[in-house]
Amino acid sequence: MYKIAIVPGDGIGKEVMSATLEVLDGLNLDLKYEYGEAGDECFKKNGVALLDETINIIRNSDACLFGAAGETAADVIVKLRQIMNLFVNLRPIKSYPGTDSLFNDLDFIIVRENTEGMYVGKEEYIEEGAIAKRIITREASERICNFAFKYARDNNKKKVTAVHKANVLKKTDGLFKKVFYEVANEYPDIETEDYYVDATAMYFLTRPQSFDVIVTTNLFGDILSDEGAGLVGGLGLTPSGNIGKSNALFEPVHGSAPDIAGKCLANPTAMLLSAVMMLKYLNEQKSAKLLNDAIYNVLNEGKCLTPDMGANSSTMEMAKEIKNKLLEKS
Numbered sequence: 001m002y003k004i005a006i007v008p009g010d011g012i013g014k015e016v017m018s019a020t021l022e023v024l025d026g027l028n029l030d031l032k033y034e035y036g037e038a039g040d041e042c043f044k045k046n047g048v049a050l051l052d053e054t055i056n057i058i059r060n061s062d063a064c065l066f067g068a069a070g071e072t073a074a075d076v077i078v079k080l081r082q083i084m085n086l087f088v089n090l091r092p093i094k095s096y097p098g099t100d101s102l103f104n105d106l107d108f109i110i111v112r113e114n115t116e117g118m119y120v121g122k123e124e125y126i127e128e129g130a131i132a133k134r135i136i137t138r139e140a141s142e143r144i145c146n147f148a149f150k151y152a153r154d155n156n157k158k159k160v161t162a163v164h165k166a167n168v169l170k171k172t173d174g175l176f177k178k179v180f181y182e183v184a185n186e187y188p189d190i191e192t193e194d195y196y197v198d199a200t201a202m203y204f205l206t207r208p209q210s211f212d213v214i215v216t217t218n219l220f221g222d223i224l225s226d227e228g229a230g231l232v233g234g235l236g237l238t239p240s241g242n243i244g245k246s247n248a249l250f251e252p253v254h255g256s257a258p259d260i261a262g263k264c265l266a267n268p269t270a271m272l273l274s275a276v277m278m279l280k281y282l283n284e285q286k287s288a289k290l291l292n293d294a295i296y297n298v299l300n301e302g303k304c305l306t307p308d309m310g311a312n313s314s315t316m317e318m319a320k321e322i323k324n325k326l327l328e329k330s
């Protein structure tokens with residue numbers, strides 16, 4: 001039995017979460033759900049966007065599925081990453097069939113450091129304007145590089161690419177690059193390379209097929225992840241995982257999309273692919289593959305899809321079609 005924290009949040013977060021739970025019901029797994037409140041609605045009701053009770057539910061779970069938070073996202077998701085020390089942000093960039101993608105042959109993953117870098121919140125006003133501190137520690141760099149190499153080894157990936165700007169950010173990214181090659185020595189079976197972030201942004205457009213696993217610091221990872229999402233069909237399709245030592249939270253990359261909320265138009269694929277990532281994390285590889293294949297088949301058929309993919313099914317209709325495919329196979 002797995003204890004799964006369910007935090008639907010706001011807007012389409014609630015709709016894609018219901019759709020995902022409907023599909024998970026088609027797997028032969030003992031999942032015990034515990035629901036937590038967070039986000040704008042929680043703020044209106046309780047005066048805080050993230051309840052201590054929700055934090056405890058997530059802390060005591062085997063994994064968390066998170067929908068979306070609206071305006072309060074920074075007080076919810078960024079805070080959760082810090083409180084739970086979810087130091088990895090995993091963003092797969094994978095092409096799926098039948099999607100409006102720039103490339104149909106991509107399958108790489110971005111491993112983004114999630115706790116420091118430009119996002120430590122150390123900003124202040126000075127007489128001339130404002131400054132922000134960028135913190136890179138040896139410990140966090142070692143931890144994220146080790147995760148990336150181990151991920152490559154466990155997932156049959158051949159190469160890890162470090163992305164940085166060490167020619168300009170000589171001390172901070174200089175350290176990150178140095179630590180990357182130190183860690184690489186422990187994984188002689190994995191190829192390595194490193195690129196400047198600006199060159200990488202261009203290579204995403206000119207030869208994205210050359211990447212396998214990318215490891216990078218917080219801000220660069222944030223930007224490259226969205227560029228990557230743009231290569232493979234956009235927000236409705238991109239999942240993510242936030243992983244720490246003893247907790248993990250999986251969420252679609254999209255937000256609460258207030259423009260389409262409550263209209264049954266939301267594409268559930270990103271949330272469902274986040275559930276696939278969760279199942280892999282729980283080492284339920286067979287269920288992860290079954291679910292992934294069912295999603296793949298429905299996208300490939302191209303009939304029962306939400307309007308953002310050019311068809312006219314509702315969120316739940318698409319989910320039920322995916323569940324049917326699951327039930328046919330299991």
Ligand code: ATP
Nearest residue numbers: 069070071235236254255256257258259266267308
């Ligand atoms: P938030 O303030 O919560 O981040 P947002 O609308 O600014 O919400 P997103 O929710 O990330 O940002 O999405 C931007 C737009 O992309 C949405 O307004 C919506 O039109 C579209 N979109 C996002 N996710 C989906 C989805 N799952 N299915 C269909 N369209 C989506």
